[in-house]
Amino acid sequence: MTSLLALDASSSACSVALWMDGNVIGRVEHAPRGHTRRLMPMIDALLDEADIARTSLDAIAYGHGPGSFTGIRIAAGVAQGIAYGLERPLLGISTLRALAQGAWQRDGASLVMPALDARLGELYVALYQAEQGRLEAVMADGVVAPEALVLPSCQPGSITMIGSGVTLLDRLPSGIQEYVGTTLEDREPEACDIVQLAAMDFASGLITSPQQALPIYLRDQVVSSKR
Amino acid sequence: MRVLGIETSCDETGIALFDSEHGLLADALFSQVDMHVEHGGVVPELASRDHVRRLLPLIEQVLAEAGLESHDVDAIAYTAGPGLVGALMVGAATAHGLAWAWQVPVLGVHHMEGHLLAPMLEDERPEFPFVALLVSGGHTQLVAVHALGDYELLGESVDDAAGEAFDKAARMLSLPYPGGPHIARLAEQGDPTRFRFPRPMTDRPGLDFSFSGLKTHTLTTIKALEAQGALDDQTRADVARAFEDAVADTLVIKCRRALEQTGLKRLVVAGGVSANQRLRQRLDTALGKMGARAFYPRGRFCTDNGAMIAYVGAQRLMAGERDAQTMLATPRWPLAELAPPARCQD
Numbered sequence: 001m002t003s004l005l006a007l008d009a010s011s012s013a014c015s016v017a018l019w020m021d022g023n024v025i026g027r028v029e030h031a032p033r034g035h036t037r038r039l040m041p042m043i044d045a046l047l048d049e050a051d052i053a054r055t056s057l058d059a060i061a062y063g064h065g066p067g068s069f070t071g072i073r074i075a076a077g078v079a080q081g082i083a084y085g086l087e088r089p090l091l092g093i094s095t096l097r098a099l100a101q102g103a104w105q106r107d108g109a110s111l112v113m114p115a116l117d118a119r120l121g122e123l124y125v126a127l128y129q130a131e132q133g134r135l136e137a138v139m140a141d142g143v144v145a146p147e148a149l150v151l152p153s154c155q156p157g158s159i160t161m162i163g164s165g166v167t168l169l170d171r172l173p174s175g176i177q178e179y180v181g182t183t184l185e186d187r188e189p190e191a192c193d194i195v196q197l198a199a200m201d202f203a204s205g206l207i208t209s210p211q212q213a214l215p216i217y218l219r220d221q222v223v224s225s226k227r
Numbered sequence: 228m229r230v231l232g233i234e235t236s237c238d239e240t241g242i243a244l245f246d247s248e249h250g251l252l253a254d255a256l257f258s259q260v261d262m263h264v265e266h267g268g269v270v271p272e273l274a275s276r277d278h279v280r281r282l283l284p285l286i287e288q289v290l291a292e293a294g295l296e297s298h299d300v301d302a303i304a305y306t307a308g309p310g311l312v313g314a315l316m317v318g319a320a321t322a323h324g325l326a327w328a329w330q331v332p333v334l335g336v337h338h339m340e341g342h343l344l345a346p347m348l349e350d351e352r353p354e355f356p357f358v359a360l361l362v363s364g365g366h367t368q369l370v371a372v373h374a375l376g377d378y379e380l381l382g383e384s385v386d387d388a389a390g391e392a393f394d395k396a397a398r399m400l401s402l403p404y405p406g407g408p409h410i411a412r413l414a415e416q417g418d419p420t421r422f423r424f425p426r427p428m429t430d431r432p433g434l435d436f437s438f439s440g441l442k443t444h445t446l447t448t449i450k451a452l453e454a455q456g457a458l459d460d461q462t463r464a465d466v467a468r469a470f471e472d473a474v475a476d477t478l479v480i481k482c483r484r485a486l487e488q489t490g491l492k493r494l495v496v497a498g499g500v501s502a503n504q505r506l507r508q509r510l511d512t513a514l515g516k517m518g519a520r521a522f523y524p525r526g527r528f529c530t531d532n533g534a535m536i537a538y539v540g541a542q543r544l545m546a547g548e549r550d551a552q553t554m555l556a557t558p559r560w561p562l563a564e565l566a567p568p569a570r571c572q573d
Contacts, residue, residue: 036316040323040552054328069272070313074320074554076279081324084283085297211283215276222272 003052004059004202005082006195007043009035009075010067010095010188011116011164016042017191018050019199025050026192035074057088059207061198063189064092066116066124066141066218073215080210089207091198092216095189096141096163100128102193103162103184104135111138111158113151113180115165118143123165124218127151134200143218146171157181164188228301228545231286231325232537235318236310236338237365238262238269240281241533242289244300247541251348253292254534256527257281260405267404268394275313282321289533297329302549304540307335308557309365319554334540334548335555339562341535342497343372344542345524348534353493353522358485361562362478363498363530364390364405367436368562369485372495375542376567381485382434389474390500392438396445396470400463410467411503417468418461422448424473429480434488436481438474445470475506479513492519502529543568 004019014035017026027046031038047054062079065072076092083090099114112135116124123146127139138152146168159179161169166185169177201207229252234241243254259277263269290297305322308315319335326333343359346352358381361368367384387395390407397406402413424444427437448466452458482494494514500506501523510521528534546568 036319036554036556037552040327040554043327044552054330069275070316073275073279073313073317077282077317077320078324078327078554080279080283081321081326082328083324084286085325085328087297211287214279217276223266223270 002058003056004061004195004198005043005057006061006191006198007039007075007079008063008095008189008191008194009039009071010063010065011071013188013190014038014042015191016046017195018046018052019195020050020052024192024195026190026195028190035071039074039078055086057086059089059091059198059202061091061093061194063095063098063194064213065095065216066118066143067095067189069217072217076215080213083210090210090213091201091207092213093194093197094141094216096124096126097128097135097197098189098193099163099187100126100135101197102187102190103160104130105193107160107184109160109182111154111160113159113161115161115163117164117167118219121145123149123168125149125165141218147173149173149176151176151179154179160184162187228541229299230537230541230544231300231303232533232540233282233303233305233318233322234531234533234536235278235282235314236306236308237314237531238274239531240278240285241531241536242285243533243537244289244293244295245534245537245541247545251534252295253289254532255285255288256532257285264404267398269311271311271313274311275317278314278317282317300329300331302331302540302544303333304336304536304544305333306338306341306536307555308338308560310338310558312556312558315556315558316554319556323554332544332549334544334550336536336539336543337560337562337565339366340565341539343370343495344539345497345528345535346495346522348528348538349525351522353495356491357493357495358482358489358491359495359497360478360482361498362389362496362500364388364394366498369434369481370562371489374567376565378562378565380563382436382481384436384438386437386439387442389436389438389478390498392442392474393500395442399446399449400467407500407503410471411505413464413467414471416461417464419468419472421465422469424469426473426477426480429477434481434485436477441473471505475503475509478506479509482510483513483517486517486519494519494521496521496523497529499530502526
């Protein structure tokens with residue numbers, strides 16, 4: 001049996017999930033500022049529930065961002081520690097891709113624009129399309145002011161927009177607003193979606209070492225001004 | 228017990244392996260100083276990001292240097308505070324992940340307790356009890372160390388830390404960060420008789436420090452010299468010397484006073500500023516006259532390092548102390564709140 005463990009702390013939610021030959025079980029808690037307290041007990045509870053030993057895990061995955069810088073690093077630290085400690089591959093999965101996966105799998109959306117409020121008047125955003133049973137990126141993950149978003153031409157009402165970025169919908173260019181037919185605002189990236197994407201990547205051999213699977217912040221300009 | 232130590236409280240990633248029977252097995256450090264220089268100080272977000280990049284490669288390096296496999300590690304200790312919360316979090320999370328995978332105990336320890344006990348990594352170690360001067364960019368404290376975990380704060384800076392004063396004076400003299408080594412180098416060329424700066428709070432009883440007035444005095448002096456067009460290279464060196472002398476003398480006076488007040492004969496000096504040679508010379512002279520002795524960690528353990536964390540962690544882990552499942556990152560954490568090792572409750 002192939003088993004993967006995924007965890008995510010990129011938002012105010014804390015989630016963990018296990019993939020066992022296609023069966024997924026997971027746990028989600030609303031845990032603002034509580035990831036440091038909840039993450040390890042949630043992992044233990046999940047493995048207990050599945051009756052899986054930690055040493056029988058084949059790979060580890062985590063939401064590598066974008067999202068809360070501190071949250072991403074908590075997940076990265078724990079995931080790197082576990083993967084390095086168990087000598088297993090570590091897969092960093094985009095939180096935007098995970099949101100899109102959720103909209104596709106659970107809500108039947110085929111053209112998904114995951115968007116997270118990046119603060120400072122910007123959006124973390126991407127565009128994914130379901131093709132031949134899997135999600136493909138039409139527009140790669142990026143950080144952009146909503147007014148400046150540019151998308152390939154789409155059918156009106158064809159896009160499902162998912163994530164906290166929906167609150168900035170009215171600041172998108174009016175043309176893009178017309179593409180958006182459905183909004184799923186109260187959704188956060190979840191480990192149960194991350195673990196499915198990780199399982200696909202793992203099966204395709206898209207694996208990285210724990211040292212290589214670093215956070216992807218997207219926003220790299222973090223020093224506001226020089227002295 | 229073999230303990231892996233992880234230090235990420237500020238701008239250095241430090242990893243070490245300490246063996247309670249064989250001492251320090253290996254240690255490695257990555258300093259981010261070059262990255263922060265252009266910003267004139269530590270940028271917390273950049274520091275946190277870099278710790279994530281450095282931790283695993285350094286752990287791998289230390290294990291290889293010690294010739295050990297992961298299953299040879301019996302426990303993990305990490306810095307839980309005080310420090311930059313985001314930076315601390317990286318070490319705490321990685322430590323908990325590793326400990327979970329290796330199924331070994333993990334413990335968050337106090338960064339300043341690490342500094343306090345860093346001289347215990349040397350061949351000539353001070354016996355308890357002793358007085359410790361902790362002097363760095365973030366702290367200036369005199370502590371009575373009665374035993375492991377039994378610390379009594381005797382005095383501390385009411386404003387700037389001594390290392391912070393060095394950094395600020397360095398900036399006034401257009402010297403790079405971190406200021407300590409640069410001021411010391413410039414002061415080598417300085418005339419000690421040209422200026423005399425105040426020794427703050429030495430004219431009244433007590434063991435508290437204040438370096439803010441000295442900083443202002445330095446700035447006023449530099450401004451006046453500039454206005455006269457007299458701030459040439461020699462004058463800058465003279466100012467650096469007067470500043471360094473004032474800080475060193477102030478620290479020496481208070482250390483002597485702390486030893487007299489407690490009746491103790493051993494002084495441990497730790498933290499980044501303890502690398503300052505003028506301070507060491509004057510302390511050795513002053514303590515020699517009173518039949519006392521100063522103990523210093525080796526040069527690279529004066530500043531932040533993983534070895535001191537592994538050492539402190541080993542002492543407490545061997546006594547049965549360990550974290551529950553919560554990763555600890557406590558940015559503000561007074562040393563006097565520490566207690567002797569306690570067994571885990573759960």
